[in-house]
Amino acid sequence: MDLEVAAKALKELGHPTRLAIFKRLVKSGHRGLAVGVLQEELGIPNSTLSHHLSSLVSANLLSQDREGRTLYCQPDYGHLQAVVDFLQEECCSDQK
Amino acid sequence: MDLEVAAKALKELGHPTRLAIFKRLVKSGHRGLAVGVLQEELGIPNSTLSHHLSSLVSANLLSQDREGRTLYCQPDYGHLQAVVDFLQEECCSDQK
DNA sequence: ATTATATTTCTATATTTCTAGAAATATAGC
């Protein structure tokens, strides 16, 4: 895990709307949720939601797969874990 | 831990310079480092560094204590841990 | 082909953030 990559993920999670989206997906498990369900549950206009979702995808925090007209969004647990590990690693290694 | 508070912390960590500052402090242990040492090690102009540091303080990610003319900065491990816990909690609780 | 549904792209506006030089403030030593 590289600093720029970690910063990108943290930055995208660091917005209340995107964090709410991500938390909702984490809660829903590996199958994820459809964009439309997120939109209805969170009450975000479609264009705004779409932008936030592509930000999260660009940070590798979620993946999407289409089933007919419906696009499912799944959180990427592995990437989140790698970012968390990066944050915590090397703690106090400089200690005298 | 509340969503807004977590988002704030993640947002402030989500900038390469601030993440580098935070990682450097994490590495240095509980005593932290002086602002001047950070400035020299990371090569950031003083005014820029000062802004980034106050962003991190405003997110409760670090605390500062003064010793004479020198200001030490320490990472707040507890707050970081709370944010990480918030990110991971309720995982898959919606699973059918 | 037409219509309905799901989602994205286009576009524009408003707001926030980043950066760093210059000036100001705080503390300490002489």
Place this chain on the structure above:
DNA sequence: GCTATATTTCTAGAAATATAGAAATATAAT
């Protein structure tokens, strides 16, 4: 009080981000 050192505040321009309506695209159903 004067000088040096450490850090912050002021300022402002440039760049990035957020928001959402309207139009466009993609897929499916009839």
